[in-house]
Amino acid sequence: MTDNQNPPPLLEASGVSKRFGAVVALHDAALRLRPGEIVALMGANGAGKSTFVKILTGALRRDNGHIRIRGADTNFSSPAQARKSGLIPVYQEPSLIPDLDVADNLRLGQTPVEPFLHWVSELGIANLRLDDTINRLPLATLRILDLARALASEPEVLLLDEMTAALPTDLVERVLGTVRAQADKGQAVIYISHRFAEIAQICDSATVLRDGATVGDLPIVPGVEEQVVELMLGAALETNPTRKAGAARAASGGPHVQVRNLAVGTKLRDVSLDLHRGEVLGVVALEGQGQDELFEALAGMIRPTGGKIVIDDAAVSFAHPADAIAWGLTFVPGNRADGLLMQRSVHENIALPLLARPGKWGAIGMASEASRVNDAIARLQIDTRAMGEVQRLSGGNQQKVTIGRWIAAGVDTLLLFDPTRGIDVRTKRQIYLLVRELAAQGASVLYYTSELAEVPAACDRVVVIFNGKVVDVIEAAEADEQTLMRAAYGLTGEALPA
Amino acid sequence: MSRIVARHGWTLGLLAILVLLFAFTKVIQPNFGPTGLDSLSRATLPFAFATAAMAIVVIAGGIDLSVASMMAVAGVTTAVMMDGAGTGMTLFTVVAVLVIGLGMGAINGALIVVTRVPDIVVTLAMLFVWEGVALLILKAPGGAATPWLREIIVGPFLVPWLPKSFVFLVVCLAVVWIPLRRSRLGLSIYAIGSDELAAYRSGIAIGRTRIIAYALCGLFAAMGGLTLTMSTGNGEPIPGPYLMASVAAVVLGGVVLGGGKGALLGPIIAVFILRLVRMDLTLMSVDPNVTTIVEGTIMVVVVMIGGVLAMRGRRQ
Numbered sequence: 001m002t003d004n005q006n007p008p009p010l011l012e013a014s015g016v017s018k019r020f021g022a023v024v025a026l027h028d029a030a031l032r033l034r035p036g037e038i039v040a041l042m043g044a045n046g047a048g049k050s051t052f053v054k055i056l057t058g059a060l061r062r063d064n065g066h067i068r069i070r071g072a073d074t075n076f077s078s079p080a081q082a083r084k085s086g087l088i089p090v091y092q093e094p095s096l097i098p099d100l101d102v103a104d105n106l107r108l109g110q111t112p113v114e115p116f117l118h119w120v121s122e123l124g125i126a127n128l129r130l131d132d133t134i135n136r137l138p139l140a141t142l143r144i145l146d147l148a149r150a151l152a153s154e155p156e157v158l159l160l161d162e163m164t165a166a167l168p169t170d171l172v173e174r175v176l177g178t179v180r181a182q183a184d185k186g187q188a189v190i191y192i193s194h195r196f197a198e199i200a201q202i203c204d205s206a207t208v209l210r211d212g213a214t215v216g217d218l219p220i221v222p223g224v225e226e227q228v229v230e231l232m233l234g235a236a237l238e239t240n241p242t243r244k245a246g247a248a249r250a251a252s253g254g255p256h257v258q259v260r261n262l263a264v265g266t267k268l269r270d271v272s273l274d275l276h277r278g279e280v281l282g283v284v285a286l287e288g289q290g291q292d293e294l295f296e297a298l299a300g301m302i303r304p305t306g307g308k309i310v311i312d313d314a315a316v317s318f319a320h321p322a323d324a325i326a327w328g329l330t331f332v333p334g335n336r337a338d339g340l341l342m343q344r345s346v347h348e349n350i351a352l353p354l355l356a357r358p359g360k361w362g363a364i365g366m367a368s369e370a371s372r373v374n375d376a377i378a379r380l381q382i383d384t385r386a387m388g389e390v391q392r393l394s395g396g397n398q399q400k401v402t403i404g405r406w407i408a409a410g411v412d413t414l415l416l417f418d419p420t421r422g423i424d425v426r427t428k429r430q431i432y433l434l435v436r437e438l439a440a441q442g443a444s445v446l447y448y449t450s451e452l453a454e455v456p457a458a459c460d461r462v463v464v465i466f467n468g469k470v471v472d473v474i475e476a477a478e479a480d481e482q483t484l485m486r487a488a489y490g491l492t493g494e495a496l497p498a
Numbered sequence: 499m500s501r502i503v504a505r506h507g508w509t510l511g512l513l514a515i516l517v518l519l520f521a522f523t524k525v526i527q528p529n530f531g532p533t534g535l536d537s538l539s540r541a542t543l544p545f546a547f548a549t550a551a552m553a554i555v556v557i558a559g560g561i562d563l564s565v566a567s568m569m570a571v572a573g574v575t576t577a578v579m580m581d582g583a584g585t586g587m588t589l590f591t592v593v594a595v596l597v598i599g600l601g602m603g604a605i606n607g608a609l610i611v612v613t614r615v616p617d618i619v620v621t622l623a624m625l626f627v628w629e630g631v632a633l634l635i636l637k638a639p640g641g642a643a644t645p646w647l648r649e650i651i652v653g654p655f656l657v658p659w660l661p662k663s664f665v666f667l668v669v670c671l672a673v674v675w676i677p678l679r680r681s682r683l684g685l686s687i688y689a690i691g692s693d694e695l696a697a698y699r700s701g702i703a704i705g706r707t708r709i710i711a712y713a714l715c716g717l718f719a720a721m722g723g724l725t726l727t728m729s730t731g732n733g734e735p736i737p738g739p740y741l742m743a744s745v746a747a748v749v750l751g752g753v754v755l756g757g758g759k760g761a762l763l764g765p766i767i768a769v770f771i772l773r774l775v776r777m778d779l780t781l782m783s784v785d786p787n788v789t790t791i792v793e794g795t796i797m798v799v800v801v802m803i804g805g806v807l808a809m810r811g812r813r814q
Binding site: 059078079080083089091094095096097098099100104105107108109110 | 682685686688689691692693695696697698699700701702703758759
């Protein structure tokens with residue numbers, strides 16, 4: 001499919017950069033796309049993929065660099081402009097208006113109806129009615145409608161962001177076949193996916209982003225996935241701050257928390273795991289593989305649709321987060337703002353779990369509270385210049401408060417969801433130490449992280465989840481990034497279709 | 499057929515309630531006739547326009563607390579300009595007041611879009627601003643409306659049971675709403691209220707659409723102020739009780755606070771229901787303080803029942 005006469009690229013981006021305040025999201029992103037080509041855009045979490053996509057589609061403005069369409073410089077200031085020049089995206093979340101019916105949505109986007117209906121049936125959706133209201137249709141249908149809407153406006157460049165994530169297998173095949181056929185007719189496609197099998201099936205080449213820069217552009221040939229994984233990780237395989245080996249599972253008999261065949265809707269299909277006392281069990285997964293549902297089910301925020309949770313040999317079910325807390329399960333959400341009282345002081349935030357114990361309604365023991373809180377602050381090395389309001393602390397210090405309060409309160413089982421997201425290295429290490437300390441005190445910790453490099457530093461074992469199922473359990477000592485990345489992408493050894 | 503019922507269930511339900519209320523009124527007041535209907539309809543007019551004004555911004559995902567104040571500005575402007583005016587000046591005044599309404603609404607919308615201050619704060623501030631403007635134009639109730647204008651909204655139209663004021667209301671709303679509802683602009687107003695991100699991605703100019711929605715709100719408010727002066731014959735600079743009444747009718751009429759859902763018909767039926775309930779309670783000589791309690795209770799109960807029905811519909 002690589003052409004010989006080399007026609008000029010349809011879309012060419014080079015040196016694209018973008019800063020958000022002090023954070024550099026992109027510094028040298030590049031992409032080249034010829035007519036008839038499908039290019040996979042790949043990168044680990046935080047590599048800058050979504051920023052790059054937003055810039056390409058006009059949802060964000062770049063700081064520097066060039067984007068040329070058919071050789072002409074462009075600088076889109078809105079998605080509407082990008083559309084006019086033939087670049088049509090299909091985003092990860094449906095972009096149809098939920099309260100309008102299908103026909104109104106088509107009129108709103110000025111999509112021609114006949115071609116739209118043609119693509120809808122081509123993509124395998126039967127009996128769609130134009131007067132169906134969008135919010136009554138299932139998610140998979142909406143994804144197909146989004147794609148059909150994009151195809152009907154005859155794009156020159158089609159951008160598909162995780163198009164197949166919410167689709168059942170038969171629809172996935174239809175979509176892949178249709179996209180490949182369109183490319184063979186001369187359309188250019190940017191294809192973003194976490195699934196190597198799909199990329200191998202339809203893409204011509206893969207452009208890899210790492211730390212905000214394009215680091216490689218590889219033709220898709222059998223066996224290329226190893227190279228892609230290496231490129232995504234880079235040479236940054238520096239050794240981690242080691243912890244003393246051991247921190248062994250307390251030899252206190254059976255597991256403390258057992259999860260058996262847990263399922264939540266279609267996202268979390270079948271997860272079983274054992275969490276021992278004194279253990280930090282890592283959870284690794286690509287975005288949206290069911291980890292959110294796993295944590296929310298364990299925290300009592302949503303009800304599982306199947307399977308069971310056993311704590312110290314007692315089967316439990318949670319109707320409310322208070323039930324989970326009563327059983328000793330404490331959830332620290334990924335979004336710090338969800339777990340803290342941002343306008344209140346560090347003292348109050350740390351004291352809160354001490355005060356809010358279910359069943360404790362008496363007067364607050366001021367002296368003991370103050371000493372425990374001060375003790376925690378000292379051990380956390382929280383920057384005390386902005387004690388008055390948690391929202392004035394840096395992100396890292398806020399995160400230390402969310403975890404450190406449980407040291408003061410004493411915790412049984414801690415559910416940490418991506419605690420080190422967007423935090424500097426020094427603070428990260430302090431957080432690893434905190435987690436290890438909690439485990440040493442006998443607590444069990446379930447630790448989801450989007451950063452593979454920290455697994456050996458913080459965890460004893462790690463379970464890898466892909467597509468709602470546990471695909472691997474790895475001892476921390478063997479959990480180098482390569483192994484984890486392969487497992488997280490569902491590459492479990494067998495050859496991929498070329 | 500069942501789809502039509504399902505889609506317009508809320509409006510049909512309100513219509514049924516309205517019919518029952520009329521029957522009830524006839525029972526407690528056997529001589530309720532065309533005259534009673536005419537005065538009910540005329541008294542409801544300014545409330546109906548305020549409700550239409552509120553409905554359009556709520557559909558667009560906003561709210562406008564300055565509706566009653568804008569009505570006051572439009573009302574006193576009408577009274578001052580029409581005082582002793584001839585036919586030409588009268589027609590000019592009508593057009594000018596409608597344009598002023600569009601302008602006031604556009605200023606509200608532009609302030610929200612440009613300053614990014616929340617709509618509820620901006621329009622609360624503008625509530626005071628427009629109230630002050632109305633008092634600057636006319637310090638005390640006064641001015642006059644051209645007498646023949648009043649004839650447009652008094653008495654029956656063709657048949658005894660059809661008040662002119664009701665026909666006037668339907669025509670005024672339909673002229674703006676029906677073309678709008680089917681246009682791309684109208685869809686855009688629903689879209690930004692329904693899901694702003696999806697609307698942005700569909701290529702809709704969010705800011706411009708929002709300003710237009712507020713401008714149309716101002717237009718309906720101006721119609722309301724105009725009719726108020728038309729029916730009373732003079733201008734009143736202090737805003738009437740139209741703000742909370744319009745929010746109540748909008749909510750009861752099936753427009754979801756938060757945006758994207760509903761239309762004008764439901765809120766207009768709702769405003770008649772609320773006025774009729776008030777009239778019936780007065781006829782039954784219920785304590786006026788109890789009347790407001792009854793009105794509040796009706797709102798919560800009806801909206802709650804609607805929520806339960808919607809949830810059941812989704813489960814099936």
